[in-house]
Amino acid sequence: MLYLTLRQYEYVCAIGRHGSLSAAALRLNVSQPALSNALTRVESHLGYPLFSRRRGAPMALTPQGRKFIEEAEALLNRAALLEDSKQPVAGESRLRLGCFIDLAPFLLAQSLHHLREALPDIVLTHGVETFEGLISGLIDGKYDFALTYDLGMDAGFSCRKLFDSTPRALLSADHPLARADQLSLAELAKYPLILSKEGLSAQHVLGLFRRKALNPTISHRAESLEIQRSLAAHGEGVGISYASPESGYSYDRKHLVSLPVSDPEATEAVVLARHGTGPTDPMITTAERALVELLQRD
Template sequence: MLYISLRQYEYVCAIGRHGSLSAAAQHLNVSQPALSNALTRVEEQLGYPLFARRRGAAMALTPQGRSFIEEAEALLASAARLENAAESGKGKARLRLGCFVDLAPFLLARALRQLRAVMPDVAVSYRVDSFEGLISGLIDGRIDLALTYGLSMDATFTRHTLFTSSPRALLSPDHPLAINSQVSLQDLAAHPLILSEEGLSAQHVLGLFRQIGESPTVAHRAASLEIQRSLAANNEGVAISYANPPAKVSYDGMSLLSLPVSDPFAAEPVVLARHGTGPTDAQIAVAERALINLVT
């Protein structure tokens, strides 16, 4: 008899991956009590703690917890493969594509169309996620390839640079910097910023300012690009984003300017990534070539 559900495995793995109940709850879009209850039930069933809990510190995995989560993530990956195989048809080959949330509106539909044209006999599915979600998905096999920025990927990943993206400053036409054709990070440092709520994205932008010795004020952390754009259009600060929709108005109809950030070191590559550095199987190699050709 199975005493631990797949959902409970998923919850415990998310806590281990994100280091806290609050971060895991935000990623999974569930309540913290639901995660806490699931963790308590799993630990009671196992008879030993998975995390060392210390007030004011991140939840650290115990040695037993680390081993448990490694096996649990392998179990979840196997379950996902079985589920997708059932959905795709018995014996049909499949490919799982991941895409970073801010890049998805620009690249995902074209990528799916390209893959289905080149690989008509392969069932292609996709997942839109944060940096952390994509990395963990690549590592545990739930994603074969990912379209993302190269942030936080170590030498265990194979990356193909598709193109280089430079950040844009999004601001109201009434903003003092609106008279410029471009702005520098030094120009922006004196004004309140609107950053993404996505952790690595915000850390990256703040890291750019640290490189020039500045620590700007953060006015807002927005849950989506369109919220960033709306706040900027309403003069709540300057949004900094690598994504640049062509629309010159926000969702609420306010005019919006998009100025290039002139600092060359701020450019960031958009990559096609997979986990592993050696040769891959023939199907993924075909998909890699198709997606590289998508933007060349």
């Protein structure tokens, strides 16, 4: 027996698409009470809310609501196909991958390619974010999982370690430390640092020094990795980055030296993270397995 009608599905999808009862009612040319009653009926039957409702704020989809509406829209498309065989059916399964901004140039393209090979029937989208953007995106259901460093996530997240990343010191070719094979945090603390402007990244790097009772000065906070590399190449300080291209030149063709930081505690794990610790649906399990197969290193 069907407890929900296609009309109720249509009404709920319209609310999700337009962000409010009033906008959806105007679009569908129905009354707001009709939409509100349909939403109440659907949520009551499902046993969980599809939208978060805060006074004075727009209606926002919960993670469960986002998934329900995607599946409801696929159902409506299939129903429309029965009535009109010429109408295309939208993709039924969607997968959303997030990636930390500094890792994206190294990991994103190959990950998307591998996922499409492993799951050819899915609709795959991606986003590139800061740490804070990824964490909120995972919690809100904007992303199903994310490639990031193991920073800022609590016990409410599941993380699969892919590999360890050692930070590198970025120096100009004529810097006094440029001829070393590797550098310690104590050696680097004697020189002004160029850190990322991304808050959690900068806090993490500074925390490495402070745990050794070192208090370096900060010369710049760079908006991007390439700006950090350019500043370092021009002698504006020592950059410290976990993501560093193999090229020995900055974008503006200045020679740049990149040396590993020797302190073992500075090593940080790159992980595949998702929100929640319980079992997930088979599609996400398959996607996680594919990315681990591609990126996990001994």
